[in-house]
Amino acid sequence: MPPESSTDRLASDTISKTNADSMDIHKTQHSVSFLDATDVDSNDKTFHGSNNEPLYLRWSRLHKSVQIKENNSGMLRGSIAAAPVPQSNASVHNQGSSQKIILDAVSGYAAPGEVLAMMGPSGSGKTSLLNCLSGRTPYDSGVVSVNGRPLGGQDMKRLMAKIAYVRQADIFFEHLTVRDQLGYTAFLRLPEAWSAQTKLSEVERVIRLLRLTKVADSKIQLLSGGEKKRVNIGTELLTDPSILLLDEPTSGLDSTSAVALIRMLQDLAKSGGPGTKGTKTIVTSIHQPSSALFRSFDRLIMLAEGHVVFFGTPYDSLHYLKTQKVGCPDGYNAADHWMDLLVKDSAIEDSTTTVIIDANEGSKKSETGETDKHFSSDPVQSKSTGQIRKETNHSVVMSTRERLIQAWDSEAVAEQMDSCVERDSNSATVKDPLGENVSKYNTGWMLQYRTLVHRSLKNSRSAIFTPINIIKSCALGLVSGLLWFQMSYTESRVFDRSSYFFFTMTFWVFDAMFQSFMAFPQERTVILKERASGSYRLSAYFMGKTTSEMPTRLVLPLLYMIISFFMASISNKFSTFIATTLISLLSVMAGESIGLFVGATIYDMEKGMTAMTVISLALALLGGFFVENVPSFLQWAKFVSPFKYAYDASLPLVFDDPVPCDGSGALEGICGGSDTGFAQPEEVVAYLGVQGSVGFNVGILIVFGLMPRYVAYLALRAKKEGDR
Numbered sequence: 107m108p109p110e111s112s113t114d115r116l117a118s119d120t121i122s123k124t125n126a127d128s129m130d131i132h133k134t135q136h137s138v139s140f141l142d143a144t145d146v147d148s149n150d151k152t153f154h155g156s157n158n159e160p161l162y163l164r165w166s167r168l169h170k171s172v173q174i175k176e177n178n179s180g181m182l183r184g185s186i187a188a189a190p191v192p193q194s195n196a197s198v199h200n201q202g203s204s205q206k207i208i209l210d211a212v213s214g215y216a217a218p219g220e221v222l223a224m225m226g227p228s229g230s231g232k233t234s235l236l237n238c239l240s241g242r243t244p245y246d247s248g249v250v251s252v253n254g255r256p257l258g259g260q261d262m263k264r265l266m267a268k269i270a271y272v273r274q275a276d277i278f279f280e281h282l283t284v285r286d287q288l289g290y291t292a293f294l295r296l297p298e299a300w301s302a303q304t305k306l307s308e309v310e311r312v313i314r315l316l317r318l319t320k321v322a323d324s325k326i327q328l329l330s331g332g333e334k335k336r337v338n339i340g341t342e343l344l345t346d347p348s349i350l351l352l353d354e355p356t357s358g359l360d361s362t363s364a365v366a367l368i369r370m371l372q373d374l375a376k377s378g379g380p381g382t383k384g385t386k387t388i389v390t391s392i393h394q395p396s397s398a399l400f401r402s403f404d405r406l407i408m409l410a411e412g413h414v415v416f417f418g419t420p421y422d423s424l425h426y427l428k429t430q431k432v433g434c435p436d437g438y439n440a441a442d443h444w445m446d447l448l449v450k451d452s453a454i455e456d457s458t459t460t461v462i463i464d465a466n467e468g469s470k471k472s473e474t475g476e477t478d479k480h481f482s483s484d485p486v487q488s489k490s491t492g493q494i495r496k497e498t499n500h501s502v503v504m505s506t507r508e509r510l511i512q513a514w515d516s517e518a519v520a521e522q523m524d525s526c527v528e529r530d531s532n533s534a535t536v537k538d539p540l541g542e543n544v545s546k547y548n549t550g551w552m553l554q555y556r557t558l559v560h561r562s563l564k565n566s567r568s569a570i571f572t573p574i575n576i577i578k579s580c581a582l583g584l585v586s587g588l589l590w591f592q593m594s595y596t597e598s599r600v601f602d603r604s605s606y607f608f609f610t611m612t613f614w615v616f617d618a619m620f621q622s623f624m625a626f627p628q629e630r631t632v633i634l635k636e637r638a639s640g641s642y643r644l645s646a647y648f649m650g651k652t653t654s655e656m657p658t659r660l661v662l663p664l665l666y667m668i669i670s671f672f673m674a675s676i677s678n679k680f681s682t683f684i685a686t687t688l689i690s691l692l693s694v695m696a697g698e699s700i701g702l703f704v705g706a707t708i709y710d711m712e713k714g715m716t717a718m719t720v721i722s723l724a725l726a727l728l729g730g731f732f733v734e735n736v737p738s739f740l741q742w743a744k745f746v747s748p749f750k751y752a753y754d755a756s757l758p759l760v761f762d763d764p765v766p767c768d769g770s771g772a773l774e775g776i777c778g779g780s781d782t783g784f785a786q787p788e789e790v791v792a793y794l795g796v797q798g799s800v801g802f803n804v805g806i807l808i809v810f811g812l813m814p815r816y817v818a819y820l821a822l823r824a825k826k827e828g829d830r
């Protein structure tokens with residue numbers, strides 16, 4: 107158990123009115139002590155605004171609510187919110203939608219050198235609070251401040267780059283090794299002025315700090331859950347942030363690894379880690395830690411249904427529960443006890459923690475009929491909506507959770523925070539925590555672009571050159587080669603030759619469309635996460651991806667073409683082979699672009715898949731290959747199909763010599779059934795319905811490769827990481 111600090115105890119006493127009453131301590135007196143404690147610490151530091159300076163993170167009266175549509179796909183959420191169960195994060199119903207309160211008057215602070223543990227049942231608002239504190243999602247009202255500087259508007263973006271946020275999900279490009287992942291992050295996020303050597307030694311420092319040396323050169327996809335979690339934390343620690351927020355870093359870990367991880371965070375908070383200056387401010391949400399771990403936290407913030415039910419030291423939390431007549435039984439895990447008190451419907455499941463107040467007489471008794479042993483004072487009127495009590499036969503049933511929500515005096519904590527912020531903002535010794543940095547990026551566009559090209563090349567090599575993709579390309583090349591085997595260059599094989607190109611171009615557009623659509627959801631989450639921490643500009647990412655993937659993507663169509671082109675004897679000119687292979691690459695780029703567009707605009711996989719199927723089949727049909735007499739009102743539609751342009755660009759290259767007539771009647775309109783003479787190349791391509799020159803068709807294909815990509819870029823720019 108950590109030594110009980112008097113200021114902690116006083117702070118806790120101040121903000122608990124029942125506590126204050128029971129301990130007979132004057133509230134104002136304690137408010138002063140609480141403020142003094144924070145003041146002394148923060149004034150002792152010299153603030154340079156650099157990333158590793160100690161920072162106080164404070165928040166007061168944070169309020170956040172969301173609109174829930176009752177007839178949308180989130181039916182479950184809507185129905186839960188609409189159900190008339192007693193709940194303090196109440197839903198306000200309008201026609202067809204309801205407002206759900208996720209955070210209600212939440213106040214608290216996190217201090218340098220300390221680990222603040224955020225606890226509460228599932229759905230109590232831990233992630234939502236962390237999202238707000240990190241600037242990932244907006245809140246309706248309230249103030250978040252760093253060293254007394256309230257942050258909002260433009261500052262929020264810069265704050266996001268200063269606060270490291272380790273999200274619950276470990277999101278990476280899993281084909282990369284641990285060292286690659288950390289290395290690329292170092293080049294993207296550490297100051298550009300640092301030498302490559304310094305950046306790489308930072309990577310090694312983090313690898314050692316997080317005990318990742320043994321797996322440093324393993325691909326992330328092969329790591330255990332705990333190792334992945336440490337890579338996730340390491341990625342954020344690279345920039346040596348002063349404030350580190352972690353969302354359930356111990357989830358999925360065994361208890362030993364969980365304890366080791368929290369101990370590491372505690373060491374980090376105190377020392378800042380080897381090779382770094384100063385202390386860190388750490389906030390972590392955690393689910394039911396062991397007793398020892400619970401007691402080792404410097405401070406706790408307990409949440410229930412978006413409300414704070416306790417803020418203070420673990421020791422004080424136990425004392426506080428005693429004053430509320432729900433003390434932790436001896437030998438019982440304190441964290442488990444807190445959770446038992448706070449889980450929903452504990453009133454229904456556990457009658458001993460329930461009070462029933464007779465609305466008429468004001469007397470109270472337990473649900474079992476016995477006089478309630480836990481609550482000595484009358485319940486306080488609901489602070490939020492008054493809807494949290496359940497009326498049953500002239501009685502009010504209130505669970506312990508509701509009682510604890512009401513007993514906590516959030517306003518007292520908020521006032522403390524306001525005073526600290528006001529004091530710090532008037533203090534000349536406390537400098538702007540954001541320093542002079544006006545950009546949220548540590549590196550320029552060019553370095554970001556170069557790093558992302560490198561990473562994308564490495565990543566796409568392992569994602570695209572999979573054995574399955576290589577087998578697919580070779581097998582299809584072989585099948586096509588056999589099907590169109592050794593075609594003679596005569597009239598009778600003109601349509602076979604053109605159908606080879608129709609199939610080839612259609613296949614590569616389809617393949618790229620679906621491949622990029624399927625791969626993009628994972629990529630999208632990585633981009634959103636990295637962008638939220640101010641790693642790079644989206645334009646640098648898109649340019650990097652486009653440039654790096656082009657040569658990589660060429661290899662698979664090239665394999666297909668090498669096998670099928672020569673087996674089918676499409677042309678004996680090597681230049682035709684090169685040119686048509688490049689056109690198939692443009693088809694791939696166009697298809698990839700469409701896949702990206704759908705992936706970036708439609709987030710639901712099922713809806714996206716449906717859109718992809720409809721789009722691809724419609725484009726194939728509209729290409730004009732299947733229906734000869736397309737209705738006049740749909741004639742325009744073929745111009746939106748990339749297949750058409752790829753096909754139209756290829757045929758003039760293949761039919762570049764006169765085609766000998768052979769009496770087959772395939773080119774009846776040109777050869778007239780004769781087996782002598784030649785059909786001129788221009789006549790053949792016109793007969794096959796080709797429109798526009800090769801250059802024109804290639805140009806349009808390039809537009810297809812870029813336009814949907816640009817829309818995908820705009821769609822992603824509008825998307826925030828924290829959006830659900």
Ligand SMILES: Nc1ncnc2c1ncn2[C@@H]1O[C@H](COP(=O)(O)OP(=O)(O)OP(=O)(O)O)[C@@H](O)[C@H]1O
Nearest residue numbers: 172183208226227228229230231232233234235830
């Ligand atoms: N955008 C949203 N739309 C609807 N409901 C939301 C939204 N964001 C959060 N919620 C709801 O707010 C509540 C708090 O969610 P949050 O993820 O913060 O809980 P949590 O305490 O982190 O839960 P867990 O421990 O399970 O991760 C939940 O009931 C959640 O369903």
